[in-house]
Amino acid sequence: MSTIVVTGCAGFIGSHLSEQLLSEGNQVIGIDNFDPFYDKKVKERNLAGFSNHPNFRFEELDLADFEALTKNLKDDQIDVVVHLAGKAGVRPSIEDPQGYIRANIVATQNILDLMKDKGIKKLAFASSSSVYGNTKETPFNEEQDVSNPISPYAFSKKACELINYTYHHLHKLDIINLRFFTVFGPRQRPDLAIHKFTRLILNGEEIPMFGDGSTSRDYTYYEDTVAGIKGSINYLLNNDCVYETINLGNNQPVKLSDMIAAIEKACGKKANIKQLPMQPGDVDITFANIEKAKSLLGYNPQYSFEKGVENFVKWYKEIND
Numbered sequence: 358m359s360t361i362v363v364t365g366c367a368g369f370i371g372s373h374l375s376e377q378l379l380s381e382g383n384q385v386i387g388i389d390n391f392d393p394f395y396d397k398k399v400k401e402r403n404l405a406g407f408s409n410h411p412n413f414r415f416e417e418l419d420l421a422d423f424e425a426l427t428k429n430l431k432d433d434q435i436d437v438v439v440h441l442a443g444k445a446g447v448r449p450s451i452e453d454p455q456g457y458i459r460a461n462i463v464a465t466q467n468i469l470d471l472m473k474d475k476g477i478k479k480l481a482f483a484s485s486s487s488v489y490g491n492t493k494e495t496p497f498n499e500e501q502d503v504s505n506p507i508s509p510y511a512f513s514k515k516a517c518e519l520i521n522y523t524y525h526h527l528h529k530l531d532i533i534n535l536r537f538f539t540v541f542g543p544r545q546r547p548d549l550a551i552h553k554f555t556r557l558i559l560n561g562e563e564i565p566m567f568g569d570g571s572t573s574r575d576y577t578y579y580e581d582t583v584a585g586i587k588g589s590i591n592y593l594l595n596n597d598c599v600y601e602t603i604n605l606g607n608n609q610p611v612k613l614s615d616m617i618a619a620i621e622k623a624c625g626k627k628a629n630i631k632q633l634p635m636q637p638g639d640v641d642i643t644f645a646n647i648e649k650a651k652s653l654l655g656y657n658p659q660y661s662f663e664k665g666v667e668n669f670v671k672w673y674k675e676i677n678d
């Protein structure tokens with residue numbers, strides 16, 4: 358049994374991860390500030406299933422506030438930090454780059470300083486496929502040059518990977534940067550396309566399709582992502598001198614037009630599509646090479662896209678009944 362800090366525990370991925378870590382007998386200290394990026398009520402619902410678990414403690418605080426962070430965790434012995442908190446989303450980052458610098462870069466710097474000061478050695482960090490920008494080299498592999506981010510969100514994640522390396526080098530922290538690829542499933546953030554399109558189709562409203570439907574994303578079902586995060590926790594606990602960057606994708610990009618068709622099928626209803634121009638900051642394709650995750654973390658994604666969409670729509674209907 359380990360004591361694990363999960364930042365962003367009230368969010369989509371963080372709530373699922375916390376729940377699983379608790380069910381496996383770990384102590385979880387969850388941190389979240391209910392960032393207003395989406396409704397607090399949604400996050401409270403995410404927390405509801407485990408907030409009373411005897412091995413769970415919730416700290417509502419802003420990670421950009423170093424004093425609050427150090428004060429609230431001063432008495433804890435912590436084995437691993439899984440740092441998922443942050444502002445997600447490409448398009449809103451163009452409107453609010455300063456907010457992304459604070460919630461992503463400053464917060465990560467604070468996590469690293471906390472770890473250095475308290476002698477916590479192990480960190481798994483949520484990076485993103487967005488760091489690959491509009492590279493033409495597919496599938497994306499971790500050795501590729503990622504010095505051309507095309508949104509503030511992407512540069513914030515790349516900046517965090519760089520700070521992580523510096524702290525690994527200077528302070529001997531063991532760190533894995535996990536590059537997630539469009540994670541979906543029950544509790545998915547309401548701003549993400551599968552969630553948004555399901556809501557609009559079921560309400561009989563028009564769905565905005567940016568581009569001609571040929572852009573594609575390497576959608577990853579949340580259970581596979583969570584399994585990959587747990588693989589990285591095990592790897593960190595069993596190895597020293599670690600600094601790795603690892604893709605957690607599905608290796609099967611799905612076209613936007615096929616994604617819409619899968620939602621139509623799961624909803625049993627046709628979409629009313631409004632085609633709009635591509636959005637600045639959006640990339641054409643994400644496509645993960647996952648060989649490194651397989652060999653180092655035992656990662657092996659199990660879910661087909663169609664099955665994942667079915668599960669999502671079923672969940673969406675249940676919570677909106």
Ligand SMILES: NC(=O)c1ccc[n+]([C@@H]2O[C@H](COP(=O)([O-])OP(=O)(O)OC[C@H]3O[C@@H](n4cnc5c(N)ncnc54)[C@H](O)[C@@H]3O)[C@@H](O)[C@H]2O)c1
Nearest residue numbers: 365368369370389390391392420442443445483537539540
């Ligand atoms: N969901 C995806 O498809 C995806 C893909 C790539 C990377 N990621 C990354 O994975 C992580 C989790 O994503 P998610 O989809 O669960 O997002 P989410 O928005 O549902 O969860 C993030 C949580 O972090 C919290 N948070 C934000 N700023 C904070 C701060 N300053 N202090 C404390 N808490 C703060 C938010 O309140 C939220 O509950 C994010 O870092 C995101 O950038 C997600």
